[in-house]
Amino acid sequence: MQNLFRNLKLDQQTIVAIIFVAIFALFSIGLSGFFSVGNLLTLVRSVSVLGILSLGMAIVVIGRGIDLSMIATLAVASAVVLMLAGEGYRPELALLAGLIFAIAIGMTNGFLVAYAEIPALFTTLAVGIGVAGLGQSGLFEYEIVAWPPELNVIAWIGRGTFFGFPYSIMAFIVTCLAVHLFLRKTRLGLFVYALGDNLEAARNSGIPTRPIIILQYVLAAVIALIAGLVLSASSSSMDTRIFNLTWIYDVILVVVLGGIGLSGGRGGVMNVVVGTLLIGTIVNGMTIMNVSFEAQKLIKGLVLLAALLSDSILNPRNEETAKQGDI
Known part of the structure; x- marks a missing residue:
């Protein structure tokens, strides 16, 4: 089957793009209201946060890691910004505090993976x-933190339009x-690909592998944090309970379905874009069809299994990649 894909000159990104165009066309023709301006705006708004999150996950997966803490980081770090601004701190100080909090989470993940060598x-x-427990055990007075008027100076990131967009x-x-630009045009980005492709070879070539792993996280x-600010600005609040949702699996689904191999060292931004568009379109269509939340989870689970199967076919592990260990 792998040879068949190669003979047809189709990679997973191209296949997913074709499927997206086909499903979008079918929904436009068969679903009443799908192709309306209002629904299309709703669609692009819903995929924006998912897409931003998936870009962060993509960096880690390309380096052959995974980050299951992203939703907790999104919720708690952005809620810290909202809370501090609401308590009277200047917006720039609140943003700086949230940024420091997010960096601390990333450094903790990276240190434990790179130096403690915990999977x-x-x-x-x-x-x-x-992180989720920290937010829910007393860091915030309420589980839902409202968007304070003091942050309206940056509220445009989740509200309004620019020439219709x-x-x-x-x-x-x-x-x-x-x-x-980071992945393709900087030396550090190329180091991320080198780590994902072969950790031992990257280390032997003099690449500072442990600091690069920390940088990824x-x-x-x-x-x-950026995704959290966009989400909270658009909804005028941050519900810290979103950690309990299955959103992280949607992010992994986008990354794997888009064609970024879990074996590392492959993929890029366009893989995330096509994966986000496909998943966003499918979810939007199922919502219009009044498919229950439970059924949607089942369908997305099956799609994820199919994506993992295609990943194993298109990006098989060889003797070299097997030496890198499991994520």
């Missing part, structure tokens, strides 16, 4: 639970550009 799956799961999707586009945490 990323368990490290980020534990850190995510700890929601600012939230503009934030996604800007983040896409920044991540693309710090960038993922900062991007999660």
